[in-house]
Amino acid sequence: MEDNEFVERIQEKIERMTGRQVELRIDEEDAGQMGVELRDDIPLVILGNNVRQYSGFARMGIEYAVACIREERAIDPMEFHVLLARN
Known part of the structure; x- marks a missing residue:
C-alpha cells in the first residue's frame, strides 16, 4: 500500500x-x-511520520485522536495509558 x-x-x-x-x-x-488541536470546527490531528513505518504507532495515534475528539479536549498521557489498558 x-x-x-x-x-x-x-x-x-x-x-x-x-x-x-x-x-x-x-x-x-x-x-x-x-497531537490534536480542537480550536476550529474541524479538528486537526497531527501524527509523526512513524505512522508510515510502525502500524502499532498508527493504531495508537488513531485511538488517541478519537479519544481527544470524543472528549473534546486534549487527553493527558497518563489518562491515555489508562484508557488503552481498559481496551
Whole structure:
C-alpha cells in the first residue's frame, strides 16, 4: 500500500470512529508526534511520520485522536495509558 493511501485510510478511520470530519497532518520532523488541536470546527490531528513505518504507532495515534475528539479536549498521557489498558 502506498504511503499516501495509508495516511488517507488513517484519516477515514478517525472520521468513521468519531462521526466528524478531521484534517490529518503528518509531521515529517518529529517522528513520534501525536497531537490534536480542537480550536476550529474541524479538528486537526497531527501524527509523526512513524505512522508510515510502525502500524502499532498508527493504531495508537488513531485511538488517541478519537479519544481527544470524543472528549473534546486534549487527553493527558497518563489518562491515555489508562484508557488503552481498559481496551
